[in-house]
Amino acid sequence: MRVVLLCLLNFLIGSDGFTDTKKRKFPENFLFGAATSAYQVEGGWDADDKGKSIWDTFLHDHPEKIVDGRNGDVGPDSYHNWRRDVEMLRELGVDFYRFSISWPRVLPTGFENKINEKGFKYYDDLIDELLKYSIQPMVTLYHFDLPQELQDLGGWTNPLSVTWFEEYARIVFKRYADKVKYWITINQPNTICIDGYGSEAMAPGINAMDSGAYECVKNVLLAHAKAYDLYQKEFKKKFEGNVGISIAVNWYDPINNSTENAEAVEKARAFQLGLYLDPIYSKDGDFPVLVRQIVDKKSKEQGYSASRLPKLSPQEIKLLKGSVDFLGMNHYTTFLVKPSQQEYQSPSFEDDVGVEYSQGEQWKPAKSVWLKSAPYGLYKACIYLNLNYDYPNIIITEHGWSSGPGLRDNSRVDNMRGYFGALLLAMEDATQVKGYTAWSLMDNVEWTAGTSERFGLYEVDFESENKTRKARLSALVYKNIIETREVDLEWKPKNLKIHISKNDKKNNYKAEL
Template sequence: MAITKTISLLCLIFAVRGEVRRFPDTLSFGVATASYQIEGGWNASDKGENIWDRFSHQPNTIKDGSNGDVACDSYNQHKRDVEMLKELGVDFYRFSISWSRILPDGFSNKISQDGIAYYDSLINDLIAANITPFVTIYHWDLPQRLQDLGGWTNPLIADYYTDFAEVAFEAFGDRVKNWLTFNEPWVVCLQGYGQHAKAPGVGMNGIGEYICGHNLLKSHAKAYHLYDDVYRPIQMGRIGWTLSSNWLEPATQSAADAEAADRAMQFNLGWFSHAVFSREGDYPQVMRDRIANKSLAQGYPRSRLPEFTPEEIAYIKGTFDFFGVNHYSTNLIKMLETTSIAPDFFLDMGVLVFQNPTWPGSASSWLKVVPWGFRKLLNWIKESYNNPEILVFENGFSDRDNMDDVDRISYYHGYLNSLLDAIEDGCNVTAYTAWSLMDNFEWDEGYTERFGLYYVDFNDPRRPRKPKASALYYKSTLETRSIERD
């Protein structure tokens, strides 16, 4: 009853603020999850160990000492997940498949029939419910056996990854028509290989992330071409990937800070988007120049950023059917030029990154509520890459433990308004995805931060789910396909 009253009160407040705005018929709505964050069943049947199984089982890696062994127990409760999707009334569901659940040893010589059956059941239930599956092939959970061989720093990983992708295309491509090769390569490489923050926690700053990114770009391109050449003519689907980026705003109106903010955009979103979406391909010129110059000054015989051959540049360029983007917040950028003997991604970038302390916060230290940054980011993509079709695959807000989550509702209200502003600016946005369907294992933060529209009781072995106020708000928004102007 309290949640219903909250929704009614908020709708009344928003209605007083301004007129009703309608979403275009071309915009579809969904929610997203990731395999390791919700499935559990970490050693069910013949599933192999992945890097998050290994990472979370080590001491002092996860904030609350937890892991994803059970998580939301979606391995056993995916039918309830589909019921929740039907309750929300979404057009599509974006989820990922676990590499080591399908290929227990990481290699395609051994395919788990139980793993295939699990995703078959989920996909079939979605289609029966008239919900379109969007499948992410890789969402951070590399098989540990492949990490033992170097993971994303091993140049052979492109072959191993494409083998996995082909198994997925073969098994599910008759029903799945929307594929994402990777989720957030910037996070995979910077926080997993440059830093210790996320699995596998290699921590080779200024070197590991660039090798990872280089191999990951080649892996994406190889899987794209496989689908384009072999499976698209038969299955008639489409394929891309989704990149993550905050909006990076100059801290002042100075020319120096404007230059710094543009450079930061190239080191963040441009690192992976330029090679795929730009006319010229390759890494952004500013990345190549700065990393090469700093590497030489530090005594390296060559740039710490690997170089593509002309053939590789051509092979990677244009490997997209759409531009997928995940967005949560905005940062301020100030010029900060320093010299350093040690390699470091942020010193390579040469900027100071911070946020305005007056911006409303969330449970996540990095997530401030800045809706206008969403509009600016979408326009930057439009202007940088000739207005591609943009699918927003993650957008959401974290709190601690709250069913009556009015702050999350306010976040969605502001960001959906900003999305409409961008569409009115001419941005070709065709999908919006709320993160997340339900509370889940939030990586190195464990269960201390909640992003879900549905509340999950992690103290109950049955892992019951209940709709929060935000679930009812999102459901109402999808039913009316409208929102009140801020």
């Protein structure tokens, strides 16, 4: 087993991917998939007795926050177009489809005493259709859309949210454990908590900068651990599925190698990565020591009698440690870090971290202002996980690229190929990556960006009655990579027509990691 020294990395990977010429292939048991989330694609926001989610409320109350004015009320309307969605997955030839269940669609009030069978039927039909064609469902239990009635009780800042989520998870596990072998409890705690409770950027937009974000982090992580423990005790032996959590693992590099920048990037990694990974993967558990030291010190200076970062009890630490079968790694880009030259509002998460982020001027930009292509960062992030968290089992549960409308999305193809190159090199250097998930299967409602940023392998005509989907160039390139298991930089399709393979895969899928 060997690990390439990070200081020599740029000799092997440039900003666009490989610079060497070695041929690398994905192993035959490597899994390829595509992803969406409920709010972003389903539509049907009030159909068939669905309850309100915090995103329904947030964007209905604040339409001015949406770049192009299009919210998720209808979107691609997968609630009515799910058969076409499965057909697209068949066209690509993927092994699995990662989608999320809308908590308020199946439990309109958030509580287990009111189960919406009409809402569950949508997922019944979708899962059965996937399995009919040997496409494995990878189900995310929570992808940002908390029932509004639970938010009215404090949402993720209420310690009872841990129990609410566990009860919801039990209902879904009971219904689908015999059909679903891969589960993701919660998607991106940092987005839920820092952007949703520590700012106004995402729903519910609470902006509780003092302690709300950290209370949310604790409760979300414990909710995940409770759901994981529930599956292990009640479902694992019989159904042998795997349960993980999806964490945003973008990469953070110092803007240069000065001592002050090295210290800044250490803080960035502790707050952006370690805050969520350490309680699960580190030897001692708990939140990172550096985060604890900084927040404790600042809290005292700010006049608080106790730290704004809540403590984890010995029982909670024990519950969290090892509470995954795999790490869902959402990776999009890399940031360059230096100490902050500005004053942030205090108290706040930004003030606690105290750093500034930028990106390389030479890196190719996407449509999203925060997204630039830097494939080397994926490699570095993988090696960081290996060295700090003992070579965890990983599934890339999101990676993607935003563009404008149009079928010939060459920038997405370039990004995909570059990052696949970096991923293959990371796997060559002992990273235990078991699968890759393209974000996303189709254009969707990209939260407050609306449909101004397109992440889809398939373009959606949002103006058409049936929300027509058409394959982009990237869909055909992805299909070719899945079929050949390698990244051919020269391969081009003859046209943009795509068809379902005559040789549908047989269901010889194994859930073991």
